[in-house]
Amino acid sequence: MKKQKNAVILCHNYQRPEILLGIADFAGDSYGLSVEARKTDADVIAFCGVHFMAETAKILNPQKKVLIPSLEAGCSLAESITAKDVRQLKSEHPGVPAVCYVNTSAEVKAECDVCCTSANALKVIEAMPGNEVIFVPDKFMAANLQARAKKKIIAWSGKCIVHDSFSAEQVLEYRHSYPGLKVLAHTECLPEVVSLADMAGGTTDMINYIAASKEKRFLIATECGMSDLLRERFPDKEFITPCSICPYMKKITLENVLEALEKEMFEVKVPENVREKAKKALDRMIEIGK
Ligand code: 13P
Ligand code: SF4
Numbered sequence: 151m152k153k154q155k156n157a158v159i160l161c162h163n164y165q166r167p168e169i170l171l172g173i174a175d176f177a178g179d180s181y182g183l184s185v186e187a188r189k190t191d192a193d194v195i196a197f198c199g200v201h202f203m204a205e206t207a208k209i210l211n212p213q214k215k216v217l218i219p220s221l222e223a224g225c226s227l228a229e230s231i232t233a234k235d236v237r238q239l240k241s242e243h244p245g246v247p248a249v250c251y252v253n254t255s256a257e258v259k260a261e262c263d264v265c266c267t268s269a270n271a272l273k274v275i276e277a278m279p280g281n282e283v284i285f286v287p288d289k290f291m292a293a294n295l296q297a298r299a300k301k302k303i304i305a306w307s308g309k310c311i312v313h314d315s316f317s318a319e320q321v322l323e324y325r326h327s328y329p330g331l332k333v334l335a336h337t338e339c340l341p342e343v344v345s346l347a348d349m350a351g352g353t354t355d356m357i358n359y360i361a362a363s364k365e366k367r368f369l370i371a372t373e374c375g376m377s378d379l380l381r382e383r384f385p386d387k388e389f390i391t392p393c394s395i396c397p398y399m400k401k402i403t404l405e406n407v408l409e410a411l412e413k414e415m416f417e418v419k420v421p422e423n424v425r426e427k428a429k430k431a432l433d434r435m436i437e438i439g440k
Contacts, residue, residue: 151411157217158192159407160207162199163353164375164399169198169407171382179354180206180252181267181439184432187211196410197418198402202228204418205256209428216418219410220401225253227338230308231287233257239284243304247278249285250431253310256420258286260427264434268337268352275299277438290314293341294350313338315394316371321346324369328390334359335371343371360384375399 152159152173160183161174170177176186180203187195187207195216197204202225204218236258240248250262251271259265266274272295275283281301285292287308296303316339325331325346334356335347344350349359353376360368360380369390370376377391410416420428 151408152196155194155411155414156192157194157196157411158190159196159198160186160190162203162375162399163357163379164373164396165198165402166375166400166404167378167382168404169402170375170379173404173407174198177379179267179269179352181269181352182354183207184210184252185436187216190214194411194414196407198407199223200225200228200396200398201418202253202255205420206252206432208418208420209256209259209425209432212420212422212425215414217410217414218416218418219403219406221416222398223401224398226311226398227251227253227287227308228255228258231258231306233261235306236261236284236286239286239304239306243282243284245280246282246284246304247280249274249278249283251286251288251291252435254287256424256428259431260424262286262431264438265428265431266435269355270435270439271295271337272298274435274438275301275303288338290340290344291337294337294339294344297341297345310338312373312394312396313371314340316340316343316392318342318346320392321369321371324390324392328367328369330365331367331369331390332363332365333369333371336373339371347371356380357383360387373399 161177200223208216248262284304286306292305333347367388374393
């Protein structure tokens with residue numbers, strides 16, 4: 151079906167193993183997927199991830215048909231903020247640049263000066279003019295960035311329900327039980343978890359860290375799909391994975407990917423006036439990330 155439709159299957163690192171390891175043409179983090187969406191010459195992009203990611207692919211590829219196999223594949227962060235909320239924040243802080251994490255809707259991106267991902271957030275924030283930035287929607291990521299950033303971060307109150315579930319006590323217990331453990335935490339985790347980690351970053355940062363490390367044991371504080379991917383990619387290493395399932399990511403199944411391709415549904419659409427403004431925020435991110 152993929153060949154018949156000249157489709158490419160883009161897949162986030164958290165997807166089910168049968169999708170990620172079985173049918174994906176490209177697996178990556180949010181940033182890698184946006185870049186790949188830009189490069190593809192396929193007519194159809196079947197997006198195995200959550201809605202804001204498929205929307206990002208559409209913003210960058212208006213001429214392509216972008217499909218999301220389930221309309222229930224949302225995100226607690228993206229759903230925590232609206233375009234109206236961003237306008238309100240900007241009016242409370244006039245002239246302060248607004249940075250949005252990629253986990254936001256197209257309407258929210260359209261209200262912001264620049265977008266960022268976990269892999270490039272600090273670089274993007276530091277590239278903004280002035281001593282303050284508005285950062286939406288993740289409050290934990292904002293606090294984690296604040297610990298490293300030179301400027302003041304004005305945060306929104308969103309959180310990821312998956313990364314919210316890891317605790318500092320849990321990390322300390324695992325460290326005690328597994329000597330020599332390296333702790334890798336996603337930057338969406340609570341600051342007390344990130345401060346105990348050996349490395350904090352996005353999903354690709356985690357893969358790169360493990361690939362470059364001589365260590366054998368890693369605790370992975372992120373979504374469960376990463377554990378499947380890491381065990382496949384690094385069979386000689388040991389992964390301790392308390393792991394938490396993203397109910398949104400797991401709405402994508404092999405069956406609904408096939409159905410999406412067969413029926414060319416559900417097509418992701420973004421109104422042109424919103425798309426143009428959101429694209430500026432993404433283009434600026436890609437430019438800063440180079
Ligand atoms: P990455 O961009 O690090 O892959 O993260 C996306 C995401 O949704 C994390 O929960
Ligand atoms: Fe959203 Fe969290 Fe799921 Fe990522 S893991 S898609 S941030 S709810």
